[in-house]
Amino acid sequence: MAASKVTFRDHGQMMIEGDFVIEDSKGNTFDLSGRTKISLCRCGxxxxxxxxxxxxxxxxxxxxxxxxxxxxxxxxxxKVKKD
Ligand code: FES
Structure with a gap:
């Protein structure tokens, strides 16, 4: 089994579980306070x-x-890029 798993819920969130990190655009890591399963927003x-x-x-x-x-x-x- 993969170290992490992503599951899309119909009409809803994206679930991620397992061993993962989430970073913002600056490379800062979110403190998930030990959570190994969270839901990320897809709807905005x-x-x-x-x-x-x-x-x-x-x-x-x-x-x-x-x-x-x-x-x-x-x-x-x-596609493999050729130099
Ligand atoms: S997917 Fe749940 S609030 Fe956006």
């Missing part, structure tokens, strides 16, 4: 980004209910 409406706070349900504004279903797929082969 969380007031606690990058973490999911449940806002994807559109409770305060139903028009903001997030719709996204992800299906696993195979990526195209990587």
């Amino acid at each position: 409406h969380s007031r606690n980004k990058p973490f999911c706070d449940g806002s994807h349900h559109g409770r305060s504004d139903p028009s903001e209910k997030f719709n996204s279903e992800i299906e696993a797929c195979k990526l195209p082969e990587m």
